[in-house]
Amino acid sequence: MLEFERLIDHHCHGVMPGTLSRAQLEAIISEGHRPVPGCTNFDKPVGMVLRRYCAPVLGLEPHASPEDYMARRTELGGEEASRRLLRASGLTGVLIDTGHRADDILDVPQMADYSGAYAREVVRIEAVMETAARTAGSGEQLLSAFEALLEERSADAIALKSIVAYRTTFDIDQSAPTRAEAAAAGDAWLKSNAASGWRRLEDATLIRHALYVALDICQQRRFPLQLHVGVGDRDVNMPKCDPTVFIPFVLQAEAKDVPLALLHCYPFIQESTWMAEVFSNVYYDIGFTLNFTGPEARKIMEQAMGMGPFFKHLYSSDAFGLAELFYLGRIQFQRTLGAVLSDWIAAGDCTLKDADRIVAMITHGNTERIYRL
Ligand SMILES: [Zn+2]
8 A cells, every 4th residue: 555644735825714615616616707597617627536535524425416515614714624624635845836816815824734744935936026116216226125024034934936928928038137127117017007007017028037136045945946837827938938948948947956846736737847857956746737638647657757757757636725624635636646656567577666755755855855844
């Protein structure tokens, strides 16, 4: 029997406090439009596995109807439901990205309390630049404030993260801008914010500056930079979010010996595992993807196990907002990795001892090593 004893979720977000309405819960398991009349977001792979696996944690039969599930969740109350699901996830540690809707979700200490796992913060660099912009009067002030704030936020963090793929795609000039270029881009962004209302950071020059400041901090602190790859909501320009497009930057990070953790990777899982094979600093996970492919997640795990070194593969749920997604992340990961490795053992491709060693690397060994936990 393969052991999945110590599991560290290296990329996830906080859960929403309070008792969620059905509409709120369904919105969290959707990356896009509303379902057609007569259908709901439970009519998807993630909805199927949610009813199958989460219902028993709340004391229902597997495959409880969405109505019964929501009634039971409401009866327990959101906090109790979240605590039960998070405890059942059996996590040792959670590394939490606080850069998305931070005011709507539990903070890092609260996540530790709910889950019983240790919790550490991952700081999103674009969010820090946006915070700095709220008070900066000039491009130069923006850069100084950003650098000071990122340094300060990094002191207690376990890693930094960038969503450059979302904001500009990977298809940008990937060299470091000069300080004058970055300051001029900052002036232009602040001016347009003042003239026509607040706009989120989408300027490639400023994000490049932020990426190189982040690389230096990661090098000093000897911790990773996480990069969002591929799947997300419709803001993603998918063909340009192929991580192979970002290889010039990957090489800069490799020269500084900074690990890059590619997150989600769908639909670029083969590209990501190849990059993990050829670049010493590239790591990858299939978080989010395992949950949203539901009963077919095993095919995704087969791809993830198809080329990348076992010592480069990381575990994440990419859960956001909903404790169910933490629990499903664990279930989907354990059953799909277990199935792949059991087949390898049955075929004589590896021994049980080999398989246990692989599980230990992916569940916690790799994460503990690169995040220096
Ligand atoms: Zn995420």
